[in-house]
Amino acid sequence: MSLQHITERIRAAAERKLALRFRGGGSKDFYGNAPRGEVLDTRAYAGIAAYEPSELVLTARCGTPLSHVEGVLNERGQCLPFEPPHFGAATFGGCVAAGLSGPRRASAGALRDFVLGVKLIDGRGRVLQFGGQVMKNVAGYDISRLVAGSLGTLGLIAEASLKVLPRPAVELTLRLEMDEAGALEAMNRWAGEPLPISATAWHAGVLAVRLSGSDAAVSGAARRIGGAEVNYAWDAIREQSHPFFAGDGALWRLSVPSVTPALGLPGAQLIEWGGALRWIRGDAGNVRDIAKRAGGHATLFRAADKSAGAFAPLEPVLMRLHRSLKSAFDPAGILNPGRLYAEL
Amino acid sequence: MARALRAFLPARAVLFEEEDTRPYECDGLTAYRQLPMVVALPETEEQVQRVLITCSKLEVPVVPRGAGTGLSGGALPPGDGVLLSMAKFMRVLRVDPRARVAVVQPGVRNAVISEVAAPHGLYYAPDPSSQIACTIGGNVAENSGGVHCLKYGLTLHNVLRLRGLTIDGEPLEVGAEAPDAPGLDLLALAIGSEGMLFVVTEVAVKLLPKPQGARVIMASFDDVEKAGDAVAAVIATGIIPAGLEMMDRPATHAVEQFVAAGYDLDAAAILLCESDGTPAEVEHEIARMKAVLASAGAVRIAVSRDEAERLRFWSGRKAAFPAVGRISPDYYCMDGTIPRKRLGEVLNFIAEMERKYGLRCPNVFHAGDGNLHPLILFDANNEDELRRTEQFAGEVLEKCVAVGGTITGEHGVGVEKINQMCAQFGAAELELFHAVKRAFDPRGLLNPGKAVPTLAPCAEHGRMRVHRGALAHPELPRF
Numbered sequence: 001m002s003l004q005h006i007t008e009r010i011r012a013a014a015e016r017k018l019a020l021r022f023r024g025g026g027s028k029d030f031y032g033n034a035p036r037g038e039v040l041d042t043r044a045y046a047g048i049a050a051y052e053p054s055e056l057v058l059t060a061r062c063g064t065p066l067s068h069v070e071g072v073l074n075e076r077g078q079c080l081p082f083e084p085p086h087f088g089a090a091t092f093g094g095c096v097a098a099g100l101s102g103p104r105r106a107s108a109g110a111l112r113d114f115v116l117g118v119k120l121i122d123g124r125g126r127v128l129q130f131g132g133q134v135m136k137n138v139a140g141y142d143i144s145r146l147v148a149g150s151l152g153t154l155g156l157i158a159e160a161s162l163k164v165l166p167r168p169a170v171e172l173t174l175r176l177e178m179d180e181a182g183a184l185e186a187m188n189r190w191a192g193e194p195l196p197i198s199a200t201a202w203h204a205g206v207l208a209v210r211l212s213g214s215d216a217a218v219s220g221a222a223r224r225i226g227g228a229e230v231n232y233a234w235d236a237i238r239e240q241s242h243p244f245f246a247g248d249g250a251l252w253r254l255s256v257p258s259v260t261p262a263l264g265l266p267g268a269q270l271i272e273w274g275g276a277l278r279w280i281r282g283d284a285g286n287v288r289d290i291a292k293r294a295g296g297h298a299t300l301f302r303a304a305d306k307s308a309g310a311f312a313p314l315e316p317v318l319m320r321l322h323r324s325l326k327s328a329f330d331p332a333g334i335l336n337p338g339r340l341y342a343e344l
Numbered sequence: 345m346a347r348a349l350r351a352f353l354p355a356r357a358v359l360f361e362e363e364d365t366r367p368y369e370c371d372g373l374t375a376y377r378q379l380p381m382v383v384a385l386p387e388t389e390e391q392v393q394r395v396l397i398t399c400s401k402l403e404v405p406v407v408p409r410g411a412g413t414g415l416s417g418g419a420l421p422p423g424d425g426v427l428l429s430m431a432k433f434m435r436v437l438r439v440d441p442r443a444r445v446a447v448v449q450p451g452v453r454n455a456v457i458s459e460v461a462a463p464h465g466l467y468y469a470p471d472p473s474s475q476i477a478c479t480i481g482g483n484v485a486e487n488s489g490g491v492h493c494l495k496y497g498l499t500l501h502n503v504l505r506l507r508g509l510t511i512d513g514e515p516l517e518v519g520a521e522a523p524d525a526p527g528l529d530l531l532a533l534a535i536g537s538e539g540m541l542f543v544v545t546e547v548a549v550k551l552l553p554k555p556q557g558a559r560v561i562m563a564s565f566d567d568v569e570k571a572g573d574a575v576a577a578v579i580a581t582g583i584i585p586a587g588l589e590m591m592d593r594p595a596t597h598a599v600e601q602f603v604a605a606g607y608d609l610d611a612a613a614i615l616l617c618e619s620d621g622t623p624a625e626v627e628h629e630i631a632r633m634k635a636v637l638a639s640a641g642a643v644r645i646a647v648s649r650d651e652a653e654r655l656r657f658w659s660g661r662k663a664a665f666p667a668v669g670r671i672s673p674d675y676y677c678m679d680g681t682i683p684r685k686r687l688g689e690v691l692n693f694i695a696e697m698e699r700k701y702g703l704r705c706p707n708v709f710h711a712g713d714g715n716l717h718p719l720i721l722f723d724a725n726n727e728d729e730l731r732r733t734e735q736f737a738g739e740v741l742e743k744c745v746a747v748g749g750t751i752t753g754e755h756g757v758g759v760e761k762i763n764q765m766c767a768q769f770g771a772a773e774l775e776l777f778h779a780v781k782r783a784f785d786p787r788g789l790l791n792p793g794k795a796v797p798t799l800a801p802c803a804e805h806g807r808m809r810v811h812r813g814a815l816a817h818p819e820l821p822r823f
């Protein structure tokens with residue numbers, strides 16, 4: 001498939017005001033509000049366009065399997081620092097469009113922090129280029145990072161350049177038994193010290209702390225933190241194959257300031273990102289209010305019924321700006337309509 | 345206008361006499377000057393809101409201003425409008441050491457944030473060399489960087505939340521102190537938007553734990569291209585240095601006369617390469633970096649033995665701009681960024697341009713990020729030199745774009761590089777930028793005419809010129 005093929009599809013759809021639904025591997029069909037429209041499969045527009053390890057930049061086309069990208073990086077001792085979840089046969093473009101980050105988020109930063117540039121096809125079928133392959137770039141508004149996590153509502157991310165980093169030399173995980181309050185206290189205390197903590201996960205009285213970095217830094221920090229060194233399946237946290245995530249009940253993702261005290265919600269809970277990410281199982285009633293009062297927000301991550309809206313509602317002024325931006329990128333309103341918010 | 349503002353602002357907060365508005369006629373790019381019709385100095389968010397509502401009603405342009413250290417004319421006042429100084433918003437509202445967050449007003453100076461965080465063992469990472477003067481509001485507008493941004497990120501990576509007011513005075517908040525706010529990433533869009541989308545009235549930043557210590561290597565090379573390759577070699581070994589800077593011989597010579605940093609004056613170029621962390625970590629990393637630099641052809645390697653020597657090595661780098669200012673009546677500073685692997689090629693190109701235009705051009709740059717600050721030396725009183733300088737600079741910036749880079753890494757487009765925006769972006773991208781602007785400011789009243797050129801042929805513009813040391817803020821070290 002060529003770029004021209006995609007631009008023509010989008011142009012034709014815009015003319016007929018036909019909704020289009022961008023889809024890579026379909027691994028995140030569950031995420032956001034229900035997708036609708038004719039499927040535009042991105043998988044045929046694939047391949048790594050440029051990768052030079054000493055530049056710390058990788059550029060790939062949207063349909064490239066995410067596992068392939070990670071494999072290529074791995075061969076050269078590098079990685080995507082934000083450790084994106086795959087949730088199946090994810091594509092590179094879908095990963096950027098979903099904007100999700102994994103266990104390393106609290107220390108390394110989010111996906112958007114690593115976006116350097118995109119080639120975007122907007123709702124008029126125009127091929128646009130924003131940002132680039134360099135680390136610092138302040139020419140024009142930062143559209144590349146605006147489209148990261150936009151769930152295809154602003155355009156098709158045909159190609160993206162991401163900053164990549166060396167894989168840490170040494171990694172180990174410590175296991176500590178702690179109740180929720182103790183774990184929250186400890187995670188926040190350690191985060192204020194120069195320790196190479198690269199991931200944390202607390203569930204059912206057990207806190208796992210991953211350290212990553214040079215040998216010297218990791219062994220020093222391990223002594224400071226204590227606990228027992230264990231093998232820990234961080235992949236199972238990232239990919240949600242950990243037993244906590246099993247079953248069909250609703251899964252809420254609460255993003256809160258890391259110091260927010262225990263929420264005291266009835267359902268089971270798994271905490272990541274040093275306390276800033278709290279996964280809650282079950283029908284959590286007023287969970288949106290609780291998250292909002294704490295200064296955060298709640299996403300209905302997985303659920304059979306998403307009538308409550310996948311994402312926390314926006315303040316009216318922000319919604320107005322979202323709508324204006326949407327019509328700047330997609331005047332016909334045909335790109336992944338409703339996936340982010342019903343109004344978009 | 346002044347009367348309308350006086351309805352809710354005290355007399356001292358509304359300036360319109362020429363002697364009072366003169367200090368606001370330019371920012372750090374002194375080549376452009378314009379007296380504002382009125383300067384407003386509100387002290388509360390409600391007053392800012394009323395200024396904006398008033399301007400919006402009367403359709404009068406508004407330009408926000410922080411400390412005025414910007415190097416691209418972003419805060420150049422409107423001759424027919426209001427310069428909105430945020431200088432009185434100097435309060436640190438909250439420092440939360442447990443959450444590692446500081447909430448400050450936009451007029452708070454960059455360095456103050458690290459000062460108030462220091463007692464808790466924390467600091468604010470982005471460290472532009474203007475940090476004792478520039479404000480966090482200005483940093484947000486420019487997405488400013490510093491020597492440590494290779495490892496610790498730019499303003500973008502260290503700001504959590506912004507509060508602000510639209511041109512119609514409507515309050516809004518983007519981002520959050522919790523990760524990944526819902527909806528489109530308007531926080532990312534706002535950072536680096538050069539004060540054109542909304543006026544920032546509050547900033548929440550991330551604080552980091554201070555590394556235990558740091559040491560810096562000074563490595564000498566007998567060839568500039570080799571030094572460029574050594575930068576790539578360091579990165580290729582899997583090390584991200586805390587800082588990785590380069591200076592060529594003309595730059596080290598200018599500097600050495602000025603501050604005696606102890607640089608190797610025989611070297612064609614030197615690299616400064618820093619490691620931070622625990623003592624054991626630093627020792628280990630320094631050893632590895634030394635080995636890489638040696639095998640990349642470094643002819644001399646010195647490592648700072650103590651904190652005083654480390655600061656001395658950096659002092660030369662920091663004094664590069666003023667030092668160059670002493671060897672030439674004027675200099676013009678560029679800010680292009682290129683892929684690291686093209687460093688050698690672009691340096692050769694710059695050398696070729698020196699011959700072509702008969703002008704000297706020392707180079708200092710953030711090598712780790714590929715962010716160049718070539719300094720063209722000229723005399724503005726010589727019409728012909730001025731013309732050649734402008735052509736020289738134009739060719740270099742276009743070369744940056746041609747090798748896959750950008751016309752500005754950290755100083756912003758402002759009014760200065762608005763011409764080169766046409767070299768970097770096509771009509772469709774520029775049109776979309778305008779549409780984004782209209783989403784926030786439909787009538788184009790907030791900082792009009794900056795950063796994004798109209799599609800009409802780009803007008804003739806001058807550039808950052810420093811005449812006989814007359815650059816604003818000569819007291820500050822320059823990167």
Ligand SMILES: Cc1cc2nc3c(=O)[nH]c(=O)nc-3n(C[C@H](O)[C@H](O)[C@H](O)COP(=O)(O)OP(=O)(O)OC[C@H]3O[C@@H](n4cnc5c(N)ncnc54)[C@H](O)[C@@H]3O)c2cc1C
Pocket residue numbers: 371372407408409410411412413414415417418419430450471472473474477478479480481482483484485486487488489490491538539540542543544545754755791816817820821822823
């Ligand atoms: C000696 C020297 C060294 C420098 N070194 C560096 C460096 O190392 N790295 C670097 O990146 N830059 C550097 N700079 C450039 C400059 O300091 C930065 O761009 C800085 O962020 C500008 O801050 P300011 O407060 O002076 O902003 P101003 O110059 O007052 O304004 C800059 C822009 O921000 C907008 N603005 C200001 N406040 C607000 C607000 N509250 N809301 C909305 N918009 C606002 C203005 O409209 C304008 O467009 C240097 C400048 C000098 C003079």
